[in-house]
Each structure stands twice: as structure tokens, then as C-alpha cells.
Amino acid sequence: MSGGSRLCGTSYGTDSGRPPPPATSSDRSDLTGRSDHRTDRTDDDPVGPRPYRRAMDPVAPRHPGAAPVTWAPPAASGPPRAAPSPQRTVVLRRLRTTGLVLTAAFSSSVAMAYAVEDDALLIPFIAWMVGTALAVGLVVRHRFPVALALTASAAALLLPLDTFAALVALVGVVARRPLRVAVGCGTAVAVATGAALLRDHLRPDTATLLAATDPVTGEVDVLPGPGYVVIGVVLVAAAVGLGLLRRYRDEVRAAETGRIRQERVAAELRTEMTRQEERELIAREVHDTVAHQLSLVALHASSLRGGAPDTVAEGAESIREAADRARRELRDMVEMLRDPAPGTALQPAPVTLDDVPALLDTARQAGALIRSSVYVADAGYASLALTRAVYRLVQESLTNAVKHAPGAEVDITLHATPREGVRLRVTNSLTAAVDVADRGSGLAGMRERAALLGGTVDAGPRGDAFVVEATLPWVAATSPT
Structure with missing residues (x-):
């Protein structure tokens, strides 16, 4: 590193070993991680960047280097399926219920008909009435x-009825009730099904439901006992299997609904966080830019009192330029806030460490007493997030010094290298008019x-001076500028 040279009370250092490559606008990014693809600066603008522009980029995260905050709905795993209309769903449900009711009524009627030979007519009639009610x-x-499954099971145990209604109810129990309840109801339905099959098996061959008569010889072939066992196991297993299938389907549907709800809540939280980040960014930018220009206006105005006529005209011109810069900054910010386009985010214009000398010179021209020492190595390899933070820290420190200690000398020392990071120290003497407690939100924004x-950032009075000390790690740019 070579030594620095004195210029307007400021010493500047450079690194002769690695000259920074030429700047490219596509490599620039500001504190929020956005890219600068154009410039809003015109020939009639004063020295310094314009503070705002609109960008359609995703809102950047709080931490540099992190991915931008974006959200998109999850991609479908297969071809889209059209959801059935509510009317069609209701019709299908009613048709299914009607079919089950008719089947249960027919099944109970058949069971009652085969029981007529063994019992008096009263018992089959009662069984038919109960079977119709269960259907x-x-x-x-x-x-x-649960109530339907247990009632139908009890009816099959006490009356010559089948267990079709109990098996249908068992599907719903397994699908929507706790495991203990499902096991209890399943046991009851299995016992009732076994009793109904055993009753049919013990009847005479001519009154057995599960039997076939040879049309030639007239012999009756009855299903053997193991066949009844297989039929009972198949019926109960089918009911349990359908219930488990429906339970799994309901759980998948509930999980999908919960996932969609969580994604909606997460999207709302991300939107709120994005808005909060933009509000904080707007607050910092307004304080660091507009407040700084207004402080320069006040400084110029104070220098006009008792001045010579030629200096009054020059000071008035300086006031006009500072007020015009503040007006343009406010106009740009208002235009950005009024833009209703979705995805629009506040993107301040980029600044570099090369803008710090111009900032100090502007304050000197306004009458501020500044003694500065600035040494920066490999400025082209520093990220725009770092350079913008350094620029705003220097700017806010000057604004505080001019506002709270007018006429006091400001001593600024800036040392920035990739090896040691960034160290900034701003000192101004305290005057009788200084109110240390009245610091506004500037220090909070700096922190x-x-x-x-x-x-x-450490700021506060030390003896007869107010000192601001900032330490930042060196953040290298992804592409040197």
C-alpha cells in the first residue's frame, strides 16, 4: 500500500498492487441485495446518487448473501384434476345411501324368509321390522x-337377522373413530356375523341359505363349516379394510388441507415481514437522505447571517440546491409508494466508497468544519451492501454533528481493508447547546x-466529545466493481 495524499483536508489511500477492474452496472447490488440494471442520474443532477428507484425484483432478505424472499405455490405432482361440482357430489352421496338402504332391507327380508320354517310368524315379523329400521x-x-354397529350386532344375536347393516356401520367406525372404539365395535360385529352364519349352518338342509339343490336328483348340497368361517372372515375383513382405506383417505385430505392452510399463513407472514422490512428501509432512507439535506439547508441558512452580499447569494444558491435535492428524493419515494404494481419493492440507488469524499466536500461547502482521514484498500472488491452502509453511517454522523453541535469541528477517521474490515470513528466536541438525550432515530438506524x-455501532459522550465508533466486517462483492 502506498501512502495517502492530502486533498481538501482529507487523506485518501489506495492499493497499488491490485487496481480494481472497471465497474459494471450489472454487478452492483445495494444493501437489500437487489441488482442495479439502470441509472436514474441525469446531467442536471448534483453530485451524489439519487436515493430511490422502483424495481420489480423480489424483496431481499435482511442478511446480505441470502436468497431473495420469494414465494410460489407448490407445483402439482401430476396432471391437474377437475374437482367435482357440489351438486354432483350430493347426488352421488344420495344414490349411494339409497342403494345401501335398499340392499340392507332386501338382505333382512331374505334372512327373515328363511327363518319362517323354524319359528312362529311373530318372530320373523319382528325381525323384519327391526331389519327395516336398521336399513x-x-x-x-x-x-x-358406533350406535348403529352395536345395535345391528345385538339384533343379529337376538333375532334371525343378517349383519349387513352392522358391517356397513363398522366401515364408518374404523374410518372415523379411535382405535379402542374400532376394536370394540369390530369384535361385536365379528361375533354377530359368526352367530348369524352359525344359525344358518345349523338349520335343516332345506332351510339353509348357503345351499344348492340338484335339479335332477333333488339332493341338497350344503356349504361345509369351513366355508362359513371363510365367508365370515372375508366379510369382516372387507369392512375393516374399507374403513382403513377411508381413514387413510381422510387423513391425507386433512393433511393436504392443513398444508394449504399453513402455506397461506406462511405467505401472509412473509408478506407482513416484507412490508415491515420495506417500512424500516423507508424510515432509514428518509432519515439518512432527506434529513441530511435539511440539515445542510439549516447550516447554509445559519451562515447567511451577517454575511457579505456576495456570500449571501452563494449561500442562497446552496440552500436552493439542497432543498431541490430533498424535493427530488421525496418525490421519488412518493412515486415508488404510489406504484400499485405487485412485487414492487423499494430499491435505493447504489453508492460506493468513492462517494464519501463528495459527501464530505458538500458538508464543507455548507460551512461544516471537518477534519478527515479516509483510507480504503480494494474498494472495487467491496460489496455494495458494505459501501452503502459505510456511506450512510458517515452521512448520519455528519447530520448529527451539524444538528446537535453546530459550529463544532468534526473529526472523521475511516479505515477499510479486506484484512481488517471497516473501522469508522466520528468525533465532535460537545457544546453548551448539545442535548445528548435528544438523538431521535438516527442512532437506531445506524445500529x-x-x-x-x-x-x-457504539455512540455516546466521552468526556467533552461525542464519539461514534462503527466496526463492520469486510463483505466482498460477488463480482468486483
Whole structure:
């Protein structure tokens, strides 16, 4: 590194070993990680960048280097399926219920008909009435599956009835009730099914439901006992299997609904976080830019009192330029806030470490007493997030010094290298008019900027001076500028 040269009270250092490559606009990114693809600067603009522009890029995260905050709905795993209309769903449900009711009524009627030979007519009639009531009860099988399964099982044990209604109700119990309840109801339905099959097996061959008569010889072939066992196991297993299948389908549907709800909540939280980040960015930019220009206006105005006529005209021109810069900054920000385009995000114009000398010279021209020492090595290899933070820290420190200690000398020392990071120290003497407690939100904004890069800011009175010390880690640019 070569030594620095004195210029307007400021010493500047360079690194002769690695000259920075030429700047490219596509490589520039600001504190929020956005890319600068154009410039809004015109020939009639004063020295310094314009503070705002609109960008359609995703809102950047708080920490540099992290991916931008974006969200998109999850991609479908297969071809899209059209959801059935509500009317069609209701019709299909009613048709299914009607079919089950008719089947249950027919099944109970058949069971009653085969029981007529063994019992008096009263018992089969009662069984038919109970079977018809159980068949109609299938209409409310989704609301009362346990009661229906247990009632139908008890009826099959006490009366010559089948267990079709109990098996249908068992499907709903397994699908929507706890495991203990499902096991209890399944046991009851299995016992009732076994009893109904055993009753049919013990009847005479001519009154057996599961039998076939040879039309030639007239002999009756009855299903053997193991066949009844197989039929009973198959019926109960089918009911349990359908219930488990429906339970799995309901769980998948509930999980999908929960996932969609969580994604909606997460999207709302991300939107709120994005808005909060933009509000904080707007607050920092307004304080660091507009407030700085207004402080320069006040400084120019104070220098006009008792001045010579030629200096009054020059000071008035300086006031006009500072006020015009503040007006343009506010106009740009208002235009950005009024833009209703979705995805629009606040993107301040980039600044570099090369803009720091111009910032100090502008303050000197306004009458500020500044003694500065600036040494920066490999400025072209520093990220725009780092350079912007350094620029705003210097700017806010000057604004505080001019506002709270007018007429006091400001001593600024800036040392930035890739090896040692960035060290900034701004000192101004305290005057009788200084109110240390009245510091506004400037220091809070400075600490926020430093924290975004993993740095710290320490500010406060030390003896007869107010000292601001900032330490930032060196953040290298992805592409040197």
C-alpha cells in the first residue's frame, strides 16, 4: 500500500498492487441485495446518487448473501384434476345411501324368509321390522356409526337377522373413530356375523341359505363349516379394510388441507415481514437522505447571517440546491409508494466508497468544519451492501454533528481493508447547546445498518466529545466493481 495524499483536508489511500477492474452496472447490488440494471442520474443532477428507484425484483432478505424472499405455490405432482361440482357430489352421496338402504332391507327380508320354517310368524315379523329400521338407520351412519354397529350386532344375536347393516356401520367406525372404539365395535360385529352364519349352518338342509339343490336328483348340497368361517372372515375383513382405506383417505385430505392452510399463513407472514422490512428501509432512507439535506439547508441558512452580499447569494444558491435535492428524493419515494404494481419493492440507488469524499466536500461547502482521514484498500472488491452502509453511517454522523453541535469541528477517521474490515470513528466536541438525550432515530438506524452486516455501532459522550465508533466486517462483492 502506498501512502495517502492530502486533498481538501482529507487523506485518501489506495492499493497499488491490485487496481480494481472497471465497474459494471450489472454487478452492483445495494444493501437489500437487489441488482442495479439502470441509472436514474441525469446531467442536471448534483453530485451524489439519487436515493430511490422502483424495481420489480423480489424483496431481499435482511442478511446480505441470502436468497431473495420469494414465494410460489407448490407445483402439482401430476396432471391437474377437475374437482367435482357440489351438486354432483350430493347426488352421488344420495344414490349411494339409497342403494345401501335398499340392499340392507332386501338382505333382512331374505334372512327373515328363511327363518319362517323354524319359528312362529311373530318372530320373523319382528325381525323384519327391526331389519327395516336398521336399513333406514343407514341414512345416519356417518353421524352415529358406533350406535348403529352395536345395535345391528345385538339384533343379529337376538333375532334371525343378517349383519349387513352392522358391517356397513363398522366401515364408518374404523374410518372415523379411535382405535379402542374400532376394536370394540369390530369384535361385536365379528361375533354377530359368526352367530348369524352359525344359525344358518345349523338349520335343516332345506332351510339353509348357503345351499344348492340338484335339479335332477333333488339332493341338497350344503356349504361345509369351513366355508362359513371363510365367508365370515372375508366379510369382516372387507369392512375393516374399507374403513382403513377411508381413514387413510381422510387423513391425507386433512393433511393436504392443513398444508394449504399453513402455506397461506406462511405467505401472509412473509408478506407482513416484507412490508415491515420495506417500512424500516423507508424510515432509514428518509432519515439518512432527506434529513441530511435539511440539515445542510439549516447550516447554509445559519451562515447567511451577517454575511457579505456576495456570500449571501452563494449561500442562497446552496440552500436552493439542497432543498431541490430533498424535493427530488421525496418525490421519488412518493412515486415508488404510489406504484400499485405487485412485487414492487423499494430499491435505493447504489453508492460506493468513492462517494464519501463528495459527501464530505458538500458538508464543507455548507460551512461544516471537518477534519478527515479516509483510507480504503480494494474498494472495487467491496460489496455494495458494505459501501452503502459505510456511506450512510458517515452521512448520519455528519447530520448529527451539524444538528446537535453546530459550529463544532468534526473529526472523521475511516479505515477499510479486506484484512481488517471497516473501522469508522466520528468525533465532535460537545457544546453548551448539545442535548445528548435528544438523538431521535438516527442512532437506531445506524445500529440496524451495522447489524445487517454483522457489525456494531457504539455512540455516546466521552468526556467533552461525542464519539461514534462503527466496526463492520469486510463483505466482498460477488463480482468486483
